[in-house]
Amino acid sequence: MRARTLSSHLLLILVAAAAFITPLASTTDTIDRNTTLTGNQTILSAGGVYALGFFTPDGATDGRTYLGIWYASIPGPTTVVWVANRHDPVLNPPASLHLSASAGARLVILDGNNDTVWTSASPTTSGNITASAAAQILDTGNLVLTSDGHTVAWQSFDYPTDTLLPGMKLGVDIKAGITRNITSWQSPSDPSPGNVTFKLVIGGLPQFFLFRGTERIYTSGAWNGDILTGVPYLKAQAFTFQVVYSADETYYSYSIRDPSLLSRLVVDGAATQLKRFSLNNGAWSSFWYYPTDQCDFYAKCGAFGFCDPDSSPICSCLPGFVPRSPDQWGQHDWSGGCVRNTNLTCGDVGGGGGGDGFWVVNRMKLPEATDATVYAGMTLDQCRLACLGNCSCGAYASANMSGGAAGVGCVLWTVDLLDMRQYPIVVQDVYLRLAQSDIDALKTASDNHQRPHKGTLIIIVVATISGALLLLGALGCCILLTKKRRKRESDDMAASLPPSTSGGGDDVLPFRVRKHPDLDEEWRSAEKDVDLPLFDLEVILAATNDFALNNKIGEGGFGPVYMGKLEDEQEIAVKRLSRRSMQGVVEFKNEVKLIAKLQHRNLVRLLGCCIDEDERMLLYEYMHNQSLDTFIFDEGKRRLLRWQKRFDIILGIARGLQYLHEDSRFRIIHRDLKASNVLLDRNMVPKISDFGIARMFGGDQTTEYTKKVIGTYGYMSPEYAMDGVFSMKSDIYSFGVMVLEIITGKRNRGFYEVELDLNLLRYSWMLWKEGRSVDLLDEAMEGSFNYSEVLRCIQVALLCVEVQPRNRPLMSSVVMMLASENATVPEPNEPGVNIGKNTSDTESSHGLTSNSLTITAIDAR
Numbered sequence: 011m012r013a014r015t016l017s018s019h020l021l022l023i024l025v026a027a028a029a030f031i032t033p034l035a036s037t038t039d040t041i042d043r044n045t046t047l048t049g050n051q052t053i054l055s056a057g058g059v060y061a062l063g064f065f066t067p068d069g070a071t072d073g074r075t076y077l078g079i080w081y082a083s084i085p086g087p088t089t090v091v092w093v094a095n096r097h098d099p100v101l102n103p104p105a106s107l108h109l110s111a112s113a114g115a116r117l118v119i120l121d122g123n124n125d126t127v128w129t130s131a132s133p134t135t136s137g138n139i140t141a142s143a144a145a146q147i148l149d150t151g152n153l154v155l156t157s158d159g160h161t162v163a164w165q166s167f168d169y170p171t172d173t174l175l176p177g178m179k180l181g182v183d184i185k186a187g188i189t190r191n192i193t194s195w196q197s198p199s200d201p202s203p204g205n206v207t208f209k210l211v212i213g214g215l216p217q218f219f220l221f222r223g224t225e226r227i228y229t230s231g232a233w234n235g236d237i238l239t240g241v242p243y244l245k246a247q248a249f250t251f252q253v254v255y256s257a258d259e260t261y262y263s264y265s266i267r268d269p270s271l272l273s274r275l276v277v278d279g280a281a282t283q284l285k286r287f288s289l290n291n292g293a294w295s296s297f298w299y300y301p302t303d304q305c306d307f308y309a310k311c312g313a314f315g316f317c318d319p320d321s322s323p324i325c326s327c328l329p330g331f332v333p334r335s336p337d338q339w340g341q342h343d344w345s346g347g348c349v350r351n352t353n354l355t356c357g358d359v360g361g362g363g364g365g366d367g368f369w370v371v372n373r374m375k376l377p378e379a380t381d382a383t384v385y386a387g388m389t390l391d392q393c394r395l396a397c398l399g400n401c402s403c404g405a406y407a408s409a410n411m412s413g414g415a416a417g418v419g420c421v422l423w424t425v426d427l428l429d430m431r432q433y434p435i436v437v438q439d440v441y442l443r444l445a446q447s448d449i450d451a452l453k454t455a456s457d458n459h460q461r462p463h464k465g466t467l468i469i470i471v472v473a474t475i476s477g478a479l480l481l482l483g484a485l486g487c488c489i490l491l492t493k494k495r496r497k498r499e500s501d502d503m504a505a506s507l508p509p510s511t512s513g514g515g516d517d518v519l520p521f522r523v524r525k526h527p528d529l530d531e532e533w534r535s536a537e538k539d540v541d542l543p544l545f546d547l548e549v550i551l552a553a554t555n556d557f558a559l560n561n562k563i564g565e566g567g568f569g570p571v572y573m574g575k576l577e578d579e580q581e582i583a584v585k586r587l588s589r590r591s592m593q594g595v596v597e598f599k600n601e602v603k604l605i606a607k608l609q610h611r612n613l614v615r616l617l618g619c620c621i622d623e624d625e626r627m628l629l630y631e632y633m634h635n636q637s638l639d640t641f642i643f644d645e646g647k648r649r650l651l652r653w654q655k656r657f658d659i660i661l662g663i664a665r666g667l668q669y670l671h672e673d674s675r676f677r678i679i680h681r682d683l684k685a686s687n688v689l690l691d692r693n694m695v696p697k698i699s700d701f702g703i704a705r706m707f708g709g710d711q712t713t714e715y716t717k718k719v720i721g722t723y724g725y726m727s728p729e730y731a732m733d734g735v736f737s738m739k740s741d742i743y744s745f746g747v748m749v750l751e752i753i754t755g756k757r758n759r760g761f762y763e764v765e766l767d768l769n770l771l772r773y774s775w776m777l778w779k780e781g782r783s784v785d786l787l788d789e790a791m792e793g794s795f796n797y798s799e800v801l802r803c804i805q806v807a808l809l810c811v812e813v814q815p816r817n818r819p820l821m822s823s824v825v826m827m828l829a830s831e832n833a834t835v836p837e838p839n840e841p842g843v844n845i846g847k848n849t850s851d852t853e854s855s856h857g858l859t860s861n862s863l864t865i866t867a868i869d870a871r
């Protein structure tokens with residue numbers, strides 16, 4: 011039925027000769043020369059993690075069987091992570107696996123007729139096979155064949171199927187001549203290779219691509235020695251990854267700190283996606299997948315364009331470039347890309363570049379770099395000259411950011427710049443070559459950009475109905491005028507300038523410009539800035555009594571907080587931001603301006619800021635009743651919070667968060683929402699604090715420290731804790747946790763129902779399933795309560811903590827469900843709970859799962 015070669019006949023003979031077959035011991039994890047694996051026998055790895063055996067895929071009606079590896083803890087071969095003979099199914103059962111001694115150690119699959127169906131590739135070592143040769147399935151999921159008990163002759167990790175397990179390498183091993191990629195199954199019932207592959211493309215800088223056939227769908231971005239520039243957040247995760255780039259081999263691999271966590275990276279052919287699945291509450295969930303949004307699609311915005319999912323339209327031209335075809339561009343057909351505003355002068359090097367210069371952009375995925383030219387020994391200065399000296403050079407960047415700073419080695423593009431996208435955080439500097447006239451124009455535009463609009467009262471448009479109702483007519487009129495004017499200004503600039511990182515258009519400098527800013531000048535111009543009150547350090551020192559210890563009222567996620575009183579008796583809270591990982595004056599001011607514009611009844615109001623050398627402070631209105639946690643978790647004070655009050659607080663927080671997420675002009679993800687970040691004013695109106703600050707710290711890629719600061723264990727959604735993926739939905743998870751805390755008066759972190767072995771979320775879920783949710787109510791709570799309101803709150807909270815981010819409602823629906831008695835509230839599913847309950851303490855050195863990290867790690871000056 012299958013053309014067989016002479017060598018496979020030989021194999022067959024040898025195998026048959028070796029077959030004085032002893033029955034397979036049920037406890038073994040090895041196949042040696044005396045044992046075979048037949049029919050539905052399996053062997054398990056020593057720790058019982060993986061199983062090796064033959065399986066028939068679900069839906070394979072013709073009974074095709076394959077040799078595969080799957081998770082032993084999940085019943086049945088339902089999650090196959092590796093297939094030996096994906097091209098060569100066994101059609102005549104029973105299949106059997108043997109170790110053959112032909113031409114070195116090899117694994118052989120025979121079918122029921124003793125015909126050879128598959129043999130493993132020839133050994134990578136030349137050692138002769140001995141009696142102790144064996145194939146062993148390890149707890150890593152690797153099937154390792156040794157010719158003499160220790161020399162590896164062949165291993166399954168070298169031949170991945172569609173799954174990359176921790177420790178597997180994706181890339182090339184030049185010495186061994188092995189190329190490893192992961193390729194989708196044809197279909198769930200057919201493991202033969204499908205159309206979708208994730209693999210390394212070499213040339214220029216190493217870069218990984220998801221292909222469908224030959225079409226590039228998505229790329230990880232170039233490896234710059236420090237990060238894959240298309241997944242800049244990946245650096246900060248519980249999953250550590252590495253990219254090795256050397257003369258002998260180039261590959262990506264990852265590992266997981268908690269070995270009990272099962273996780274796999276899979277190419278999903280049907281979705282054309284790269285997905286990471288993690289086992290959470292007994293079910294596979296995939297929080298992390300690429301492409302995630304429009305901007306992840308390869309070269310979405312054409313040549314010299316870049317993509318920003320938060321702006322509208324998503325595509326813009328790089329600074330100094332304009333759409334090739336404005337008509338097409340206007341119709342959202344970005345394929346034509348962009349062209350230079352002004353052609354390069356292309357002068358000689360001696361003439362100093364003859365009128366060309368460079369403009370820096372740095373919150374971007376690097377342009378596709380597989381066709382770029384890499385000079386290993388060049389410094390950035392040399393690279394600049396090289397770029398100016400080659401007329402086709404359009405940009406350069408450091409090719410070696412290991413350690414976070416530009417080292418020796420540079421990359422130079424003489425091809426179109428493709429696949430750039432903007433991030434809210436700095437990735438690395440890319441120097442775009444432009445005609446000097448364009449650079450001058452950009453400089454002028456960005457200076458104007460920053461200049462304050464004198465006498466213009468800046469008010470944000472609150473796009474909610476409730477917000478709109480509150481606005482007085484006169485005020486509304488003023489807003490419209492302001493908006494119109496600003497729109498015109500930004501339209502004027504649109505030709506040369508892309509929208510800003512925040513999508514705000516006219517508020518933030520779109521790119522960090524490497525000029526030589528005269529700080530004093532900046533400072534003076536900022537003082538004139540009406541919408542950003544700046545306070546002198548002396549004023550703050552006087553108000554806080556030189557930051558006296560007894561004026562210290564807290565220690566938040568980003569630094570200590572002091573209370574103070576200004577000369578006019580106004581009480582203030584001063585947040586002294588930790589000095590580490592701080593931004594420059596310009597960026598800081600831009601962020602503060604942005605935060606200052608966020609105004610809502612349920613947000614703490616920012617009054618101004620203070621910048622003095624490397625000291626950065628934020629001034630807020632003072633909140634008399636301190637933070638919510640000091641009430642709900644306090645034996646005495648929690649009695650004061652009746653149900654009605656608690657309900658109002660929940661609703662208030664929901665409204666504040668809705669504003670941050672959906673209604674403000676800038677979408678703000680809080681990232682550290684928790685009871686201690688909700689302050690209460692005199693009237694117990696809740697106000698969210700610390701919003702927007704995460705952005706300032708997020709901007710610094712070079713310190714791991716910043717990563718540790720953000721997020722508090724217990725409030726972190728599983729996808730954030732495990733994969734570092736944060737979104738509005740992670741805030742919503744934190745909100746759900748907080749609602750349960752407000753209702754129960756118990757901390758999620760620290761709550762533990764010993765007898766039932768349940769944490770707060772699981773406990774709430776159990777009571778919900780049993781219809782006893784009301785038992786959750788804080789017993790210290792006095793007075794009556796509205797039964798259906800309590801139930802509704804619990805139900806909404808459970809929806810918010812669902813494992814799948816997409817199942818969690820948006821804040822607008824949360825507010826609607828909470829506020830309206832008649833709203834239909836969907837039935838929640840089991841909540842997602844952070845894995846690592848047992849490991850959190852031992853792992854505190856890694857930061858992410860430490861329980862008190864936002865309090866303690868902060869002020870490490």
Ligand SMILES: *[C@@H]1O[C@H](CO)[C@@H](O)[C@H](O)[C@H]1NC(C)=O
Pocket residue numbers: 030042043044141142
């Ligand atoms: C396999 O069987 C032969 C003959 O019974 C024996 O000499 C040899 O030690 C066995 N090898 C192993 C690895 O068990």
Ligand SMILES: *[C@@H]1O[C@H](CO)[C@@H](O)[C@H](O)[C@H]1NC(C)=O
Pocket residue numbers: 049050
């Ligand atoms: C599979 O194993 C079961 C026992 O676990 C046995 O009854 C059955 O016959 C086996 N099937 C085959 C095809 O070997």
Ligand SMILES: *[C@@H]1O[C@H](CO)[C@@H](O)[C@H](O)[C@H]1NC(C)=O
Pocket residue numbers: 026029122123124
């Ligand atoms: C396959 O080989 C084994 C061992 O030599 C033998 O017992 C069995 O009868 C053979 N089966 C067929 C169909 O030839």
Ligand SMILES: *[C@@H]1O[C@H](CO)[C@@H](O)[C@H](O)[C@H]1NC(C)=O
Pocket residue numbers: 136137138
């Ligand atoms: C392998 O076996 C052959 C002949 O049996 C012998 O000539 C050769 O030296 C052996 N090689 C090693 C590496 O032991």
Ligand SMILES: *[C@@H]1O[C@H](CO)[C@@H](O)[C@H](O)[C@H]1NC(C)=O
Pocket residue numbers: 188189190191192193207209221
């Ligand atoms: C994936 O790797 C295998 C083995 O090296 C190779 O045969 C196959 O062509 C590769 N697939 C793609 C799409 O590159």
Ligand SMILES: *[C@@H]1O[C@H](CO)[C@@H](O)[C@H](O)[C@H]1NC(C)=O
Pocket residue numbers: 196197204205223279
């Ligand atoms: C793979 O691609 C070919 C042509 O591009 C198409 O005909 C086929 O249906 C695709 N297969 C799958 C499984 O998508």
Ligand SMILES: *[C@@H]1O[C@H](CO)[C@@H](O)[C@H](O)[C@H]1NC(C)=O
Pocket residue numbers: 353
């Ligand atoms: C710019 O260069 C392109 C091609 O090199 C050329 O077609 C075009 O006319 C030039 N534009 C100007 C304004 O010189």
Ligand SMILES: *[C@@H]1O[C@H](CO)[C@@H](O)[C@H](O)[C@H]1NC(C)=O
Pocket residue numbers: 383399400401402403424
């Ligand atoms: C410019 O650089 C490219 C890529 O390195 C190279 O192929 C080309 O020859 C260079 N041109 C000149 C004039 O040096």
Ligand SMILES: *[C@@H]1O[C@H](CO)[C@@H](O)[C@H](O)[C@H]1NC(C)=O
Pocket residue numbers: 386410412416417418419
């Ligand atoms: C990267 O730069 C550093 C510092 O300049 C240097 O020590 C290191 O060897 C460089 N790495 C590579 C791969 O060039």
